[in-house]
Amino acid sequence: MLQDSIINVKGIGEKFADDLQSLNISTIEDLLFYFPSRYDVVEILPLSELIHEDKVTIEGRVLNTPSLSFFGRKKSRLTFNVEVENVAIKAVMFNRAFAKKQLNMGDTVTLTGKWDAHRLQITVSNYQKGSLERSSDIQPIYSVRGDVTSYRLKKAIQQAIHDYGNEIEEILPRDLLASYKIPSRNKAVKTMHFPKSRQALKHARRRFTYEEFLLFQLKIQILRKRRREATAGNEQVYDDIKLNQFIDQFPFKLTNAQSKSLNQILSDMKSPYRMNRLLQGDVGSGKTAVAAIALYASITAKKQGALMVPTEILAEQHFQSLQDMFGDLVRVELLTGSVKGKKRREILQDLADDRVNILVGTHALIQDDVIFKDLGLVVVDEQHRFGVEQRRALSNKGLYPDVLFMTATPIPRTLAITAFGDMDVSVIDEMPAGRKEIETYWTKANTFDRVLRFIEKHIADGEQAYIICPLIEESDKLDIQDAVDLYNQLIEYYPPAIRVGLMHGRLHASEKDEVMKQFAANEVQVLVSTTVVEVGVNVPNATIMVIYDAERFGLSQLHQLRGRVGRGDKQSYCILIADPKSETGKERMRIMTETNNGFELSEQDLKLRGPGDFFGTKQSGLPEFKVADMIHDYRALETARDDASEIIEFNLLETDSTYRNLRNLLEKEGVFDTVLD
Known part of the structure; x- marks a missing residue:
């Protein structure tokens, strides 16, 4: 029934139904879940606390019969005085000629509008006869356009809730509702549109914040599980002894953060599933050393490695530093657009014959004529410059290597969970000893x-x-x-x-x-x-x-x-x-x-700029939530992420009947039909 057209809601004709399409409202469910964009909390303050040019609400007694004057076509001005705290306040209403018949001397009125402290005047945007009722002190404000007015939209939503509100199915199991003390779905929908109190609105928002985050995390983790299962048999059996000898010859000791990240990467490489990991670390934190060790692990597992970077000059620099690190242990070659002719042909032949262990280069690495004998690990530097298409190009060659993305852009934890939810994330958050602060x-x-x-x-x-x-x-x-x-x-x-x-x-x-x-x-x-x-x-x-x-x-x-x-x-x-x-x-x-701490700065930046600006306008991977806010609701995001992990790990969507409605919703949204890249 909720999937039926909005034309079935009493009071919505064909013209209004067409107008509502501009707000992407076509079904009864769309209408019920078209939440207010914000709320005006109406509070009556003493005159002495009203701020000049602010939007305010006052309550008083009409002192005289309203005076009406017309100017221009269909334009009018209604003025009258109201007594507030024994002070006469002038009220001005534009284009509300009908109010003259409604307002009489001696009536109590509640007026909302722009306050002029110098003239003791209020330019009224909203009024009601009588005192402010408790139920109306929170005014929902809807985002509307075209011929759709807030008033008509509100009336349509009210009618839909009255006729269909009880058909809103609960999608969360009872134990989660009880555990987090959140209201049922249909009760929360009613409260979002017509809140009876700030407390009730807070709980309704909390419910939908959690619901949105949980659905998003489930989608990501289902995708992640399917990706992993699609690449079973990807285990790399590396040589622990050789690896430790290589690490011991470094002129410095790995920091605790480097060691932790390295162990996470090696554990992924050893697993039967394909690695899809993001390595975050400030400039100079030692990401390249960790990547080099991981590449060497792949070579001891009788595989080849590749390091892809965005520019030729960066490729040359990485090539030089890997040569310095490995010496005669492995053969490292450089392949960029500048490498041409005989030299290029030799490198490609040796690569196909497994005589090149590590290939460093730009996007030239994924061109059709670059054929690896057995590629085990791809390290991608500055991962935000390397898109899904390039990743697909590797898969199209029949290659499903472990992939390690590196970035020197410290991404706040909340954004890492959200934007890179289908990746595991390792963080190097300490600098090598003895490094001077800038x-x-x-x-x-x-x-x-x-x-x-x-x-x-x-x-x-x-x-x-x-x-x-x-x-x-x-x-x-x-x-x-x-x-x-x-x-x-x-x-x-x-x-x-x-x-x-x-x-x-x-x-x-x-x-x-x-x-x-x-x-x-x-x-x-x-x-x-x-x-x-x-x-x-x-x-x-x-x-x-x-x-x-x-x-x-x-x-x-x-x-x-x-x-x-x-x-x-x-x-x-x-x-x-x-x-x-x-x-x-x-x-x-x-x-x-x-x-100088990049992670601390990134959190501050997120607060100052908002998630939309963090990656720049071209970053479109961030979801748009109706109610949830990634920055302010980050605790709910982490809770939802943990709950989603548990649901997927224990296969509750399949085995627990209390999760049936949640699974049905995910199925309806096509989560299980997503094509893997």
Whole structure:
């Protein structure tokens, strides 16, 4: 019945039904679950506490017969005085001519509207005769468009609840309802639309927050279970003795966080299921060392490894560092777009014949002519740049290797659970011993001369600097420093001995690589760049990061940029040049100067910016919840995740009859029909 058309609801004709389609309401169920976007809590405060130009509610006695005047076509103005706390308040209503007949001298009225403290006047948006009833002190506000008005929508929902409310089936088992003290589904729906108290609304919202998170987590974990089962027989039997010998020859001891992450990865590789793990760690936390050990484990299991990175220069850097780590133990080769002709043919032949152990490269690794003999592990650096299509390309070659994604973008726990729910997540949240913290300072643009002199002094000691700008070329709309203009200024400012380089997104890939190679070789001492340098090469000699118009960047991006320095043993500095006008902007600068911990910053960034902005506008993997909020309701998210794990682990959807309705809902949404990539 709830799947029937809304035309069956009394009072909804064909025209109104068509209008409701614009809100994606076509069935009775859609109407019942079209929750308010927010609530206005009506509270009558004393006149002395009313704030000028705020929306307020007052209650008083009508002192005179309302006066009505017309202006323009169908436009009217109704005015009258009400007595509140022995003070005469002027009430003004626009386009409510009908109210003249309803309001009489001596009536008690409750008025809501914009308060003018100077004139003692209220411009009324809502009114009712009599005192405020307790049941009406929380006003639901619906998101509407076109010809659909809040009033008509509310009336339709009221009718639907009256006629069909009892048909809303409970989908949660009784033990969960009792355990979390949450109301039944049909009672919670009624409360969401017509709350009797703040407490009742709080519990109804709590119920739907948990329900939304649980359904989402179940979908993810069902998908994850099916993925695992689809790749059974993926076990890698590696050589423990050789692996420990390799780890012992490192010039440093692994941190506790590195060891924990490594054990999780090795356990996945040893299991019969395909690994799908995300390794998070701040810049410099030692992710590459962990990845190298995992790659070596795969080689001792008689398999091959691959390391895929987003840019050629990063591929070259990883190739060099893996060669340094492995020496003669394994054969590492580099495959990028620049490797052509005979050299490329030789590498591909040796790869197919199992004479290459590890192949490092860009997306060139997944081209059709790249054929591995037996690929055991793929490590993908900066995983957010590597999409589902590339992952599918590996599977299409008949390869189902274990996959380890790495990112230096510290993702808040709540987002990791949500956006990467189908992955296991390992976190390296401590830095190697003895590493110097980057000193971070915030200054205004009028001190830029001092900043340039500071850079010059450090260049004289053989060091280098980055200067980051948000724009490539000057914009009329934004008063912010641009990279080209700044580059030209610095060429004039510094003597010829100090070479200034320029890098931005409009340069061709080969031009970018050339600039970065010159910077890495210290042929360029100051690199002016846009944020394309964010995921870049390791230049231990670069000790200063200056970020112009820093208020235009999010905390996570600022932290990523800061991570480009501090790679060597010299003290490094990050200088933020910013003049933020908003409190949020000032708070962002303050947080940056106070902490170097990427995970702490990412949590703060999430609070300041919201999840939609965290990955940038192109990130579409985040679900949209009607009621739940990932940031404020993170405890409910974690609870739902744990409950979903238990439901899947013990197969309760199949074996426990109290979960039948939950399974039916998931089936209806096609969860069990999803095509695996």
